[in-house]
Amino acid sequence: MNFRQIEAFRAVIISGTASRAAELMGVTQPAVSRLIGELEAAIGFPLFDRVKGRLVPTPEAEIFYRDVETSFRGLDRLRSTAARIRDFGSGHIRVASLAAAGSTVVPRAVRKFKESFPSAIVTLSIMTSASVRNHVVDGEFDLGLAADEVDLSGVEHQVFGSFPALCALPSGHPLSSKKVIHPRDFDGIDYVALSPEDRARLQFDKLCEDAGAKPNLVIETPFAITACALALEGVGAGIVNPLAVDGFAERGLILRPFEPAVYFKSYLLFRPDMQKARLVRAFVSALMEVRNMRHQVAVI
Incomplete structure (x- = not known):
């Protein structure tokens, strides 16, 4: 059994006659008949009954055709993938991001990227930084955006950015009257903390x-966007990644600079x-452009 025999079988099923199948395949009718005969001999059961000059599929042929059609759909996907690779590189880019950037910077980068590569497929997953690192190392994602607490050994990397924390406060909070928040201001204040391994949190705790x-x-949470929501x-005050705060000031969250x-x-x-x-190069370029154009958070 070979592909040409399967192709002839599918062509006869689709077209209904050997002559039309021959036209589809660009061969002669005897060549189609020969290929069908060879396939029947290889699989050990008849595929067609000859009824008044027509080839009528047997029940076994109809069952066999289901898997044949599935295989051809797979081939169609391969052709489509090959076309994307030819036209756009890999045709599919898989991106993993930490949550702080996953709802702001990365979606904007996706929009910019799609302007240049409208047919390319982007898979975007939001996860913890440790998971981002592990999935990239395992080859499940092409590109990852992770916080600096991750283990960088065994993975190619470059700095994306370093962003000064903001202090997130509930509306009407006692500290909201201050223009700048300092470590001493947190004494006795209900504190919404990031995960213990988060390096920004470690800096804050030391200060x-x-x-x-x-x-x-x-409360503790690994996600700056969740800390903003809390x-x-x-629930309390906390320091947050400025990449995660978009839209929260409009909803009533108070944001202040934190010093040191x-x-x-x-x-x-x-x-x-x-x-x-x-x-990947194009997506990184889009990320960098969005990072550089990122609006400064209005601190009021």
């Missing part, structure tokens, strides 16, 4: 310790050799 301030830890609901500065540093992570892929 509070040095200032003799003891915040009242009420602060908005009045605490930085959220992030990296772009690549599969081996993925930096050379055209689509």
